[in-house]
Amino acid sequence: MQNDAPVVTTDMISNNVGIDEKWYEFSWYNSFENPDKVDEIKKYLEYSCASELLSNAVPCGKSLDIGTATGRYLRAWARLGYDSFGIDISSDAVSITQQQLVKSGLEAERVQKMDACGLEFANDTFRLVSCMMGTLAYIETPQAAMHEVARVLEPGGQFVVSNWLTSNPELDFLVANSPMHNERLRAQTPDPAQLMRSLSDAGLVPAKSQYAVLLPVQTILHLVTSHEGEPAGFLDRVALLERNVRNLFPRRQGQIFVILAQKAI
Ligand SMILES: C[S@@+](CC[C@H](N)C(=O)[O-])C[C@H]1O[C@@H](n2cnc3c(N)ncnc32)[C@H](O)[C@@H]1O
Numbered sequence: 001m002q003n004d005a006p007v008v009t010t011d012m013i014s015n016n017v018g019i020d021e022k023w024y025e026f027s028w029y030n031s032f033e034n035p036d037k038v039d040e041i042k043k044y045l046e047y048s049c050a051s052e053l054l055s056n057a058v059p060c061g062k063s064l065d066i067g068t069a070t071g072r073y074l075r076a077w078a079r080l081g082y083d084s085f086g087i088d089i090s091s092d093a094v095s096i097t098q099q100q101l102v103k104s105g106l107e108a109e110r111v112q113k114m115d116a117c118g119l120e121f122a123n124d125t126f127r128l129v130s131c132m133m134g135t136l137a138y139i140e141t142p143q144a145a146m147h148e149v150a151r152v153l154e155p156g157g158q159f160v161v162s163n164w165l166t167s168n169p170e171l172d173f174l175v176a177n178s179p180m181h182n183e184r185l186r187a188q189t190p191d192p193a194q195l196m197r198s199l200s201d202a203g204l205v206p207a208k209s210q211y212a213v214l215l216p217v218q219t220i221l222h223l224v225t226s227h228e229g230e231p232a233g234f235l236d237r238v239a240l241l242e243r244n245v246r247n248l249f250p251r252r253q254g255q256i257f258v259i260l261a262q263k264a265i
Helices: 010-015 019-023 026-033 037-053 072-079 091-103 142-152 179-188 192-201 217-226 234-248
Strands: 062-066 083-088 111-113 126-131 153-164 204-212 256-263
Touching: 019 179, 026 091, 037 072, 037 153, 037 204, 037 217, 037 234, 037 256, 062 072, 062 142, 072 083, 072 091, 072 126, 083 091, 091 111, 126 142, 142 153, 142 192, 142 204, 153 192, 153 204, 192 204, 192 256, 204 234
Parallel strands: 062 083, 062 126, 083 111, 126 153
Antiparallel strands: 153 256, 204 256
C-alpha cells in the first residue's frame, strides 16, 4: 500500500509546496477509507477516545470537521446528532467525502473546499469543531487555524484535536502513510504542552486530554491476525481492551493524544 503513496520531494516539506495536491490524493484517501486492519484499529481507537472526551457535551448544535479527508468525523458527528459540516483544502478530499456523504444519506454540500486558516463561516457558528489524526501538522500556519477555530466556535463550544505523540518510542504511523508523510508529521507535530499553549494563545481553554492507541503494536498485530473474519463488535471489544489498559496503567502513553478545549462563555 505504501508504494501507491503520492510522490513528493524533500523540497516540498521545507517549502510547504503543494500541501493540497501532492501530499494527499486519491490513492492516500482510498487507503485511508479502506484501511489496512492495523490502521482501522488505530482510527477506531482515536474515535473512541474523542467520543469519550465529548461524552458530556450537549449535541444538537452545528459541528465542523477541519481537514476532513474522507469525511470520517463529519459522518461520525452526524451520527451523534450534530448538524455536521466539514472542510478540506484538497479537491480530492472534497469529492471523496461527497461520495461518502451521499452513501450515508447526507447532503454532499456538507463538505466544502476551504483553507483552515481562512474559515468562511460567521463568528460563533459551531458548537463543536474537530481537527483529527495529525491534521494540524499539515496546516501551514496552525496558529492561524486555531484562532479561526476560536472565532467560529459558539461561546462554550468545544474543540477536539488529535495528534501523533512523536516523542513516544513505540510510535508507528498509519500503514497508509508514505515515509514523506511520516517525516512531515515528525517535524511539524506539536507536543501536548506546546499544543496546550497554542490553544490558550488562541483564546481556548484546554479542558481534558487523553491518550489513544495505548495498546502495544505487537498486541494490535496479534489482534489482527487472530481475528480473521472480523466477528461482530470486534472494534468495540478492542476499544474496551484499550480502556482497561488505560485504567490499569494510567501513566502509559499512547501513540496519539487527544485534547478537548472550550471557548469561554
Ligand atoms: C491526515 S489527513 C486528515 C484525516 C482526517 N482528519 C481524519 O481524522 O479522518 C489531513 C487532511 O488535512 C487537509 N489539509 C491540509 N492543510 C489544510 C488546510 N490548510 N485547510 C484544510 N485542510 C487541510 C489535507 O488535504 C488532508 O485531507
